[in-house]
Amino acid sequence: MDKKSIRAEVDRLKQDFEKLCSDGKVSTEMRTIMNSMLLIVELILAIFLEKKTRKDNKNSSLPSSQTDKDETAKSSPGSKGKGKEVSGKITNVRTKETVTIAKAETCDVCGAALDQTPCREHERRTKIDIIFEKVMNHVDAEIKECPNCTATVKGDFPEDMPGPLQYGNGLKAFAIHLIISQMVALNRVQKQISAMIGTVISEATLLKFVWRLYQALEKWEAKSIESILQAPSIHVDETSFRVDQKNHWIHVYSSGGTTLKLLHRKRGKEAMVDLNIIPRYGGVIIHDCWASYLSYDHCGHGLCGSHLLRELTFHQQPG
Template structure:
């Protein structure tokens, strides 16, 4: 505004009465940029040795994509779980550059060795943790069921793919045989085979089973056990994470009495020919009696949680991936997904920006440096 709209007088040197501000957010125009790297090859005139300069370590082909665009593709495909075909559509729409779905897959495979180095750092962090959450879920690969096993903490995640659900799988993946802290898990029989570690059972699983006996079959013992477990959980929270030994012994007595009451109730139901849910409930009570120490370890150890929700949350993204993109066609691609998701999940748990962090990893920075940077 340089002139008065009323009389036409110049306003060029008039001080403003006030300054009004409005902000508009937008993106700059994005385009694909090509950088040409050249290196000189020279021969020494004295000794005739032919020598050449070095390209940047990530420049390994005559034509390739650099870490910025590659990390963005990996972020879309593996962090946001966008299928390969839709990733190529996004690249075309944003930068008017054609890219095949095969190129997206090849990007993952090409950079996998860099990300596998980060996996070693993740495994080292898991092995020194006081508690380790473990679980497994199925995944379809080339039309066949395989298994994704997870070992995780609040700060690190390691996924491993295997054709087996059992001990052969956890042995091959290699974390559980070396772990010596406390494993938190469901009642799956494989985990207690690792005797170098102590074990804690997930009460979220127990509460689901107890609710079924209460709501489906009308058992009263299961309602009382549910109430007692939740009261134990509240007592531990009120105490700041662990109970005095005298209080632990009190809850152990309550635990034993409720299981004994449960056995008597189930026996009475059998005498009255009310067999609904009885056999499963008897097996459940037997498991709680046999594995009492694992069930109640959270009362004594501050670092042992009430449930295994950490592992269940970490596995949820595997099911989301399968729901969005369907199955994997090749086992190598499923294994690559597990590797990259391990890194992405660990970055997210540390509050690090995933795309920016992937750029740094692909440019040569270590995961440890990224996780501990401010």
């Protein structure tokens, strides 16, 4: 038995039922029930037997990790790098742009003066360069002797300058970016920064930059969890992430302007229990109808509109 024979059998049953209806041997109630059942059978055939469109992350709730690679993961012809070229502009940069007028003062052919001749148009040439600028801010605190009691009084330094020498947030961010994001070795980071500012920063100081960021993020994470737990509704999801060549999962919890991403080895309820956010939450969770979320009946549930639209897209596609 294949889908063609099933379709032929369903068509035969429909013809037999229509003949019974035309002969007056079927009541109105029975006719309504059978028409509804035949409609359901038609839908089942169309969706599960005759549908050829494959589900992916654009027309279903399947995550990207369980579907074929899309266009953004494919290399362009002739390129040696992986992935498709990213389009768009980077906006978090500071650009210093100048325009200089190269005046045409004399004619190159006859030598006539062109000072009073109006300009007809311009031809532009552009040079783009990067100049690393070392910024040093010195604060000199006044030291005075009180004429009344002969006490020594010193001016107050800014709160972010607790010692004789400190480094600014821009330099710290650059060092952390090289160490964490680009995974550059510490000695190479030392040489890179030394070439830019003329000062060698010890490896211990570089690691301290990373440690202080970790401490700041730990405090932010605790505040964010409390904020999410108090929100009337939160959006939850999970996506795969490779760690040491093994598949892990990033669990996402977001509400308003707060988005929290937590890494766990598991995807399902075991991870949700360990992360301990949903078990303590009493509002409404918006998700993709995954069974692990629906297992929590102490909170409300809402289905993600994007996932519903993807499912509708799949059922609307021909073939």
